Amino acid sequence: MDLAFTREEQAFRDEVRQFFRDNVPPDTRRKLVEGRHLSKDEMVTWWRILNKKGWGVSHWPKEYGGTGWTSVQHYIFNEELQSYPAPQPLAFGVSMVGPVIYTFGNEEQKKKYLPRIANVDDWWCQGFSEPGSGSDLASLKTKAERRGDKWIINGQKTWTTLAQHADMIFCLCRTDNNAKKQMGISFIVFSMKSKGVTVRPIQTIDGGREVNEVFFDDVEVPYENLIGEENKGWDYAKFLLGNERTGIARVGVSKERIRRIKDLASKVESAGKPIIQDPAFREKLAACEIELKALELTQLRVVADEGKHGKGKPNPASSVLKIKGSEIQQTTTELLMEVIGPFAAPYDVHGDDGSNEAMDWTAQIAPSYFNNRKVSIYGGSNEIQRNIIAKAVLGL
Amino acid sequence: MDFDLSEEQRLLKESIDGLLTDSYDFEQRKKYMAEKGGWSKTVWLKLAEQGLLGLPFSEADGGFGGGGVETMIVMEALGKALVLEPYLATVVIGGGFLRHAGTDAQKAAHVPGIIDGSKTLAFAQLEKNSRYDLFDVATTAKKKGDAYVIDGEKFVVLNGENADTLIVTARTKGDRRDKSGIGVFLVPANAKGVAKKSYPTQDGLHAADITFTGVEVGPDAVLGNPEDSLALIERVVDEARVALCAEAVGLMDESLKTTVEYIKTRKQFGVAIGSFQSLQHRASDMFVATEQARSMSMFATMANDFEDAKERSNAIAAAKVQIGKSLKFVGQQSIQLHGGIGMTMEAKIGHYFKRLTMIENTFGDTDYHQRRVADAGGLI
Numbered sequence: 001m002d003l004a005f006t007r008e009e010q011a012f013r014d015e016v017r018q019f020f021r022d023n024v025p026p027d028t029r030r031k032l033v034e035g036r037h038l039s040k041d042e043m044v045t046w047w048r049i050l051n052k053k054g055w056g057v058s059h060w061p062k063e064y065g066g067t068g069w070t071s072v073q074h075y076i077f078n079e080e081l082q083s084y085p086a087p088q089p090l091a092f093g094v095s096m097v098g099p100v101i102y103t104f105g106n107e108e109q110k111k112k113y114l115p116r117i118a119n120v121d122d123w124w125c126q127g128f129s130e131p132g133s134g135s136d137l138a139s140l141k142t143k144a145e146r147r148g149d150k151w152i153i154n155g156q157k158t159w160t161t162l163a164q165h166a167d168m169i170f171c172l173c174r175t176d177n178n179a180k181k182q183m184g185i186s187f188i189v190f191s192m193k194s195k196g197v198t199v200r201p202i203q204t205i206d207g208g209r210e211v212n213e214v215f216f217d218d219v220e221v222p223y224e225n226l227i228g229e230e231n232k233g234w235d236y237a238k239f240l241l242g243n244e245r246t247g248i249a250r251v252g253v254s255k256e257r258i259r260r261i262k263d264l265a266s267k268v269e270s271a272g273k274p275i276i277q278d279p280a281f282r283e284k285l286a287a288c289e290i291e292l293k294a295l296e297l298t299q300l301r302v303v304a305d306e307g308k309h310g311k312g313k314p315n316p317a318s319s320v321l322k323i324k325g326s327e328i329q330q331t332t333t334e335l336l337m338e339v340i341g342p343f344a345a346p347y348d349v350h351g352d353d354g355s356n357e358a359m360d361w362t363a364q365i366a367p368s369y370f371n372n373r374k375v376s377i378y379g380g381s382n383e384i385q386r387n388i389i390a391k392a393v394l395g396l
Numbered sequence: 397m398d399f400d401l402s403e404e405q406r407l408l409k410e411s412i413d414g415l416l417t418d419s420y421d422f423e424q425r426k427k428y429m430a431e432k433g434g435w436s437k438t439v440w441l442k443l444a445e446q447g448l449l450g451l452p453f454s455e456a457d458g459g460f461g462g463g464g465v466e467t468m469i470v471m472e473a474l475g476k477a478l479v480l481e482p483y484l485a486t487v488v489i490g491g492g493f494l495r496h497a498g499t500d501a502q503k504a505a506h507v508p509g510i511i512d513g514s515k516t517l518a519f520a521q522l523e524k525n526s527r528y529d530l531f532d533v534a535t536t537a538k539k540k541g542d543a544y545v546i547d548g549e550k551f552v553v554l555n556g557e558n559a560d561t562l563i564v565t566a567r568t569k570g571d572r573r574d575k576s577g578i579g580v581f582l583v584p585a586n587a588k589g590v591a592k593k594s595y596p597t598q599d600g601l602h603a604a605d606i607t608f609t610g611v612e613v614g615p616d617a618v619l620g621n622p623e624d625s626l627a628l629i630e631r632v633v634d635e636a637r638v639a640l641c642a643e644a645v646g647l648m649d650e651s652l653k654t655t656v657e658y659i660k661t662r663k664q665f666g667v668a669i670g671s672f673q674s675l676q677h678r679a680s681d682m683f684v685a686t687e688q689a690r691s692m693s694m695f696a697t698m699a700n701d702f703e704d705a706k707e708r709s710n711a712i713a714a715a716k717v718q719i720g721k722s723l724k725f726v727g728q729q730s731i732q733l734h735g736g737i738g739m740t741m742e743a744k745i746g747h748y749f750k751r752l753t754m755i756e757n758t759f760g761d762t763d764y765h766q767r768r769v770a771d772a773g774g775l776i
Contacts, residue, residue: 001398001399001400001401001405001465001694001697001698002397002398002698003397003694003695003698004397005397006397009397072397255776258774258776259776262774262776279767279770282770282771283766283767283770285770285774286717286766286767286769286770286774286775287717287766289714289769289774289775289776290692290714290717290718290766290769290775291688291718292775292776293692293695293714293718293775293776294688294689294691294692294695294718295688295691297691297692297694297695298687298688298691300397300399301399301691301694303397304397304398304399304400305399308400316683316687317687317690317691319683319684320683320684320687320688323684324684324688383677385680386676386677386680386681387673387676387677387680389679389680389683389684390676390677390679390680391676393680393683394656394676394679394680394683395656395660396656396659396660396670396671396675396676396679
């Protein structure tokens with residue numbers, strides 16, 4: 001047992017950090033630090049810089065543009081990226097649909113989609129949740145009917161993140177009504193510019209426009225846009241959701257936020273001195289840091305295990321990552337709220353593209369707190385995670 | 397970065413797990429508890445036979461040169477089996493003082509007896525008003541020629557009842573809460589002027605309150621610098637905290653396992669109560685708490701080798717906080733999920749809960765260590 005990173009790993013960390021220092025546009029970094037939303041342009045610009053460096057789809061197999069890094073290197077890269085901070089790669093393309101396509105897609109699909117995902121020539125969004133299908137995703141109703149060499153798609157998706165930017169969607173559609181609910185679903189991709197696709201924004205409690213409803217009204221999609229086999233979509237969805245086990249803890253994000261809390265708390269006064277000197281506040285912050293350290297170690301255990309024994313059998317500790325990771329992210333936003341106290345109140349106005357830049361940066365702290373309530377809901381709510389632990393780990 | 401055990405460490409784990417599976421089930425434990433002194437000399441000698449009592453000592457001193465990971469493996473196993481024998485007091489703490497500060501003569505006088513199981517030790521540190529501050533020492537050691545004369549009272553000395561040798565913190569200089577002027581002394585338990593009041597502790601172990609009245613010891617009793625040994629005490633107590641973290645992980649593992657088995661078999665309303673989601677979620681949270689504790693126990697084990705003493709102490713304090721929070725949750729919920737049976741002495745779960753609870757209050761509780769981490773500016 002040894003906690004130290006090797007000299008090579010340390011050198012890799014330095015290299016990654018230096019690259020971020022030299023290449024992340026300063027304004028992009030500042031907005032992330034301040035908890036602002038970025039415009040589409042800002043994000044795409046950065047992702048293309050990353051892709052040019054060869055790090056855009058780092059965890060993909062080498063033949064599709066991946067790096068061939070070890071699990072530990074991936075861990076280091078993500079940690080540095082999150083804590084610099086720089087925008088993380090667009091998960092919908094890079095972590096979700098990309099791996100499904102290179103694992104289950106045909107050669108033509110791989111050639112057609114993968115390079116465009118890597119360079120974000122296409123912005124992808126995820127068509128999974130529906131108004132009546134949240135945690136019980138397999139009950140989804142959006143229907144794809146085969147008509148000759150076409151699919152005709154009707155239905156509605158919701159919580160579709162940044163669909164307003166999207167060129168493409170990967171969609172779970174019901175293709176067999178008679179089968180058991182998990183067995184009648186197919187994984188179909190299509191253009192968001194298709195006739196019959198309507199995107200309607202949902203304003204979230206932070207005032208932002210991150211998510212949307214997407215309506216399909218007789219959308220015609222070429223049959224060849226089916227990925228893998230018909231009615232096997234549920235398997236691909238499970239593969240996709242199980243793919244990113246370690247990134248979900250977002251340890252780097254929380255670390256960065258704790259540094260920010262410390263920075264702010266040494267400036268904002270309470271009872272005539274910086275609030276960082278208030279014992280009650282300090283102990284709360286220490287409690288959060290300790291939890292985060294424990295999570296970091298748990299994540300390292302999972303990473304080291306994957307490195308040694310492959311990804312086949314997940315380390316049971318990996319189930320901890322989503323639950324604790326989301327709780328800690330929420331605590332950090334709570335602590336930020338506590339630091340600025342009454343100055344949390346002023347409300348900022350969001351631009352149409354989802355960005356916001358208008359007001360003093362403290363105005364982002366309350367929205368970030370409100371917005372972060374989502375992290376214990378999405379990606380399988382923490383209650384679903386507890387069901388998973390109970391069944392898969394404890395055998396209940 | 398590597399969290400796997402080496403081949404040798406794996407064998408060590410198998411060997412101690414095997415020994416305890418054979419000789420330490422809950423019924424056997426009850427018998428050991430009823431023996432004189434409250435633990436089993438036979439088991440102690442078996443631990444000696446397997447080399448476990450000599451584990452952390454260097455080969456030159458007749459030991460096996462084991463490090464933190466080896467101690468972690470042993471302490472986890474001892475926790476899992478709820479072992480009563482004084483491994484912490486004798487090998488981890490007593491052995492720790494000898495390893496870090498013992499002269500060749502002191503080691504020659506004490507280490508062989510520890511390794512072969514013939515002698516045990518106890519650490520007389522806690523005082524009426526010291527609570528968790530290791531530097532808060534009112535007991536005095538006054539110089540008299542070459543010798544020292546010790547006067548004072550120590551409380552809740554684990555294994556104090558049975559130990560052959562006491563390791564006593566006492567002040568040679570300064571005021572009660574001065575950080576300098578503290579010495580550490582090896583005192584024979586049968587020395588003139590040593591009076592003990594022994595009792596069982598809540599978790600089934602044994603301790604003693606010990607009064608020192610004009611106890612005279614020679615220069616060979618001094619461990620380290622008699623006027624400035626706080627760093628030594630902190631070093632050894634940090635090792636004890638790390639060991640307690642590992643013991644607690646073993647206890648939590650077993651508590652969780654026992655509780656999950658129980659809710660799988662206990663039926664109400666015609667079904668196993670483990671089929672109810674409220675209980676499943678509680679058990680899942682117990683699993684999360686246990687894994688977070690395990691991570692921090694590993695961290696503490698590795699931190700014990702940090703060169704910077706401040707960094708080491710801060711990391712170990714953080715681990716003790718996580719362990720304290722986890723053990724409270726896992727312990728309390730284990731009882732809750734067992735329901736009425738968890739309240740009885742006859743079910744083993746209550747005994748795990750009690751040991752876990754006592755660990756929180758040993759060498760600094762959660763609040764104490766959280767404050768230390770906060771005062772040190774956190775971890776990030």
